[in-house]
Amino acid sequence: xxxxxxxxxxxxxxxxxxxxxxxxxxxxxxxxxxxxxxxxxxxxxxxxxxxxxxxxxxxxxxxxxxxxxxxxxxxxxxxxxxxxxxxxxxxxxxxxxxxxxxxxxxxxxxxxxxxxxxxxxxxxxxxxxxxxxxxxxxxxxxxxxxxxxxxxxxxxxxxxxxxxxxxxxxxxxxxxxxxxxxxxxxxxxxxxxxxxxxxxxxxxxxxxxxxxxxxxxxxxxxxxxxxxxxxxxxxxxxxxxxxxxxxxxxxxxxxxxxxxxxxxxxxxxxxxxxxxx
Amino acid sequence: xxxxxxxxxxxxxxxxxxxxxxxxxxxxxxxxxxxxxxxxxxxxxxxxxxxxxxxxxxxxxxxxxxxxxxxxxxxxxxxxxxxxxxxxxxxxxxxxxxxxxxxxxxxxxxxxxxxxxxxxxxxxxxxxxxxxxxxxxxxxxxxxxxxxxxxxxxxxxxxxxxxxxxxxxxxxxxxxxxxxxxxxxxxxxxxxxxxxxxxxxxxxxxxxxxxxxxxxxxxxxxxxxxxxxxxxxxxxxxxxxxxxxxxxxxxxx
Numbered sequence: 450x451x452x453x454x455x456x457x458x459x460x461x462x463x464x465x466x467x468x469x470x471x472x473x474x475x476x477x478x479x480x481x482x483x484x485x486x487x488x489x490x491x492x493x494x495x496x497x498x499x500x501x502x503x504x505x506x507x508x509x510x511x512x513x514x515x516x517x518x519x520x521x522x523x524x525x526x527x528x529x530x531x532x533x534x535x536x537x538x539x540x541x542x543x544x545x546x547x548x549x550x551x552x553x554x555x556x557x558x559x560x561x562x563x564x565x566x567x568x569x570x571x572x573x574x575x576x577x578x579x580x581x582x583x584x585x586x587x588x589x590x591x592x593x594x595x596x597x598x599x600x601x602x603x604x605x606x607x608x609x610x611x612x613x614x615x616x617x618x619x620x621x622x623x624x625x626x627x628x629x630x631x632x633x634x635x636x637x638x639x640x641x642x643x644x645x646x647x648x649x650x651x652x653x654x655x656x657x658x659x660x661x662x663x664x665x666x667x668x669x670x671x672x673x674x675x676x677x678x679x680x681x682x683x684x685x686x687x688x689x690x691x692x693x694x695x696x697x698x699x700x701x702x703x704x705x706x707x708x709x710x711x712x713x714x715x716x717x718x719x720x721x722x723x724x725x726x
Numbered sequence: 727x728x729x730x731x732x733x734x735x736x737x738x739x740x741x742x743x744x745x746x747x748x749x750x751x752x753x754x755x756x757x758x759x760x761x762x763x764x765x766x767x768x769x770x771x772x773x774x775x776x777x778x779x780x781x782x783x784x785x786x787x788x789x790x791x792x793x794x795x796x797x798x799x800x801x802x803x804x805x806x807x808x809x810x811x812x813x814x815x816x817x818x819x820x821x822x823x824x825x826x827x828x829x830x831x832x833x834x835x836x837x838x839x840x841x842x843x844x845x846x847x848x849x850x851x852x853x854x855x856x857x858x859x860x861x862x863x864x865x866x867x868x869x870x871x872x873x874x875x876x877x878x879x880x881x882x883x884x885x886x887x888x889x890x891x892x893x894x895x896x897x898x899x900x901x902x903x904x905x906x907x908x909x910x911x912x913x914x915x916x917x918x919x920x921x922x923x924x925x926x927x928x929x930x931x932x933x934x935x936x937x938x939x940x941x942x943x944x945x946x947x948x949x950x951x952x953x954x955x956x957x958x959x960x961x962x963x964x965x966x967x968x969x970x971x972x973x974x975x976x977x978x979x
Binding site: 542671673676684 | 750818
């Protein structure tokens, strides 16, 4: 019996090592981006030229990326809308929206949205959705490059290392047990199942698609309290800062814009667009 | 002239002022101080806090007004402040003015209202007091008061036009302008040798009585924004006339 328990302990230990190996490999493959996990003083003093990282406030180019990480294409579309309204090139009155062509887009995302919004065949909701879809691949590439987004093949590799490691450990332990009664084998099978299942779940949690982005979004949630309040009550109207709050909270976070709109992406029935020169 | 406190009393003042702030804001101010210190090193001369955080009346929506005094404004050095200042602003509305130590006395002719406001109520959080030896001349003060009030009057006209269908925007704008003219109106009272607490409500009340204009729509939070904008215009017109006709033969600071 003690021999069987020893084998089970060994299986659990090796299974844990499998999870650990998955974490280490993920850490190396993801690159050295999000290793500062708190807004420490040293992180705050980092040079602004560094990539999106905990401790550095996102620049205008980072806002859509944050939106994508938080809420996917829909969040990007909503952030584009809020950015356009706060920049002033898109205006709403009732259920209709007008484009002011003499206001230049401030960044590529807004330029793409401006182009789609000017298409007379598209509703506002369709223009938002198409713009977000067009921007998505580039944003994903940036996220992957910055270690904020794990591509599918990397996630599968890490899961294979974690769960496969645990499974191998169990099989090795079983092979090591040269003599085993039927009762011991049943008990071993049960515990081995638990070891593999726990390892699988742990690996899954630790190798989630955007686990590192989660740390970034959590930190931003923490430091943007006053900004969020200022945008909600209309005190802050700078397009970049308003867009940042929209990226973090969606339309609900930008009360002064959101309540005035009735944009439904799914039904594409947002009000008609008309151009103004 | 406000005498410079001793280093010991300065430290006590700083601790007292910080202790009066909400814990979350205090934490952010302390974090910002540490980050700025680390970013600037020996180039950080002093840090001063002023405004409602010192004067009183600080609310959960108030700004924390800081002045960072540096001895070198090299662009690369300033860039190091980008993240600490952006985080401080987003997290706790910490608003930093960056001044160079050598420019403070030389700018007294063009920033008399700011300096009056700071000198009236400030606390040194780090280093020495850069405003202790300042001299502000009355004529500079009068000219600046007139300029600020006229600027606010022009902005108010444009605000009323731009917010024709945006009542929230008008309300926010009027609120912003009121905060902007608090210090000039307090300086105007000082030009009349009227010494009064310089919080917005008191200043509006005293100026309203002196100029015989109704300031009640400006102090009633529930009032709609258009009457407030009209009342603000009336106050500004009266104050501009007053400062324009002021005898500035006196030269005492």
